[in-house]
Amino acid sequence: MTQRDLLWRYWFLLPIYPYQNRRTLRREVLKNTIWTFDQVQGIFYVVVPIRMTVVRLETGGLLVYAPVAPTPECIRLMRELEAEHGAVKSIVLPTVSGLEHKVFVGPFARQFPKASVYIAPQQWSFPVNLPLSWLGFPRQRTYVLSNPYEYNPFPPEFDYAILGPIKLGLGSFGEVALFHKPSRTALVTDSVISIPETPPEIVQLDPYPLLFHARDNGLDVVEDTPEMRQKGWQRICLFANYFQPDALEVPQFGEVFTEAKQAPDRSQRAYYGFYPFRWRSHWKASFEKLQGKGRLLVAPVLQTLILNRAPRETIKWANLVVSWHFERLIPCHFQAPLEASPREFRQAFSFLEKEELPINQPSYPLPEADLAPLEKIEVTLSKGKIVPPRSEKI
DSSP: OOHHHHHHHTGGGSOEETTTOOOOEEEEEETTTEEEEEEEEEETTEEEEEEEEEEEOTTSSEEEESOOOOOHHHHHHHHHHHHHHOOEEEEEEOBSSOHHHHHHHHHHHHTSTTOEEEEOSSOOOSSSOOOGGGGTOOGGGEEEOOSSOSSOOSOTTEEEEEEEEEEOSSSEEEEEEEEETTTTEEEOSSSOBOOOSSOOHHHHTSOHHHHHHHOSSTTOOOOOOHHHHHHHHHHHHHHHHHSSOTTEEOOOHHHHHHHHHHOSOOSTTTGGGOOOOEEOTTHHHHHHHHHGGGOOBOOHHHHHHTGGGSHHHHHHHHHHHHTTOOSEEEOSBSSOSBOOOHHHHHHTTGGGSSSOOOOSSOOOOOOHHHHHHHHHHHHHHHHTTSSOOOOOOO
């Protein structure tokens, strides 16, 4: 039995795709200055890119923003940069609630024992808040960033701004934006995204998730073509951003079970033939509204469940980021780098305001029908006092 066979035999113990088969793609954004490291992760093949950014310091060495999984491939690519530009000196965890970022910081930091680790304030864990060292952060070299900061712990070519932490009952949400002044590049984590129409390169290294979601039912067999990959990617984007978009139907379990017994692929990788999805014909229009020709977007989950709890604080943070007059934006998910303007960044947060900012580009409001399931979740959480009520727009 091969390692891969053994891995799939126990897939249910670690249901976060791509399990142990995690690839890394390094891309040079700005020659000898900025690099991105892309990986993927997801659940039930709803896979999206997750990104780490590395910046060369003017005095030599490297700064790492939002570490990804320190796989042998990832570390090999990092060692190549260290050999040319110097050792990793700073590692930044820019989020409070993003488990997909937080879980890798400790293991990544152990690969670079001389690097200082800077983390967003008010880290938390569930169900019990644990000491930072118990969460894997190295005890003697981990520093909590302050908001507002009294001094800048980063080299002089950087500035930073902290959003939150926004209290959410069981936990909190926070994000550290970092600005590299020489390249006029802003690094952000989850606050904004830009969704590409076609699947990114990192997602296409293993096209199986794309083809899995390109099917119209459990009996469907699709060919591996660019059109099918794009179809699967666009449906994945709807899943990832809405959880249950209006175009998605969930059949009765009996129907799913009966179909699974007849499925052409009943392997473990295919979840034994189970495919509990049906897509209505307007799914494509729903994606086009979400994608908005690649415009900057605050993810629907953040819009409905998190940032509307602190609109004034969020707008203040967005205005501070805009004041950097950046020319390039690198988020941790979906498309990057982005040649986005500060005005476009600020416009993405206009859903928190009573009157949207005027901007000379098409508007792509999110369909109310797609937002409805998230708003139902919000009502349930608010009634149960699990999250605080939303605040009035400013």
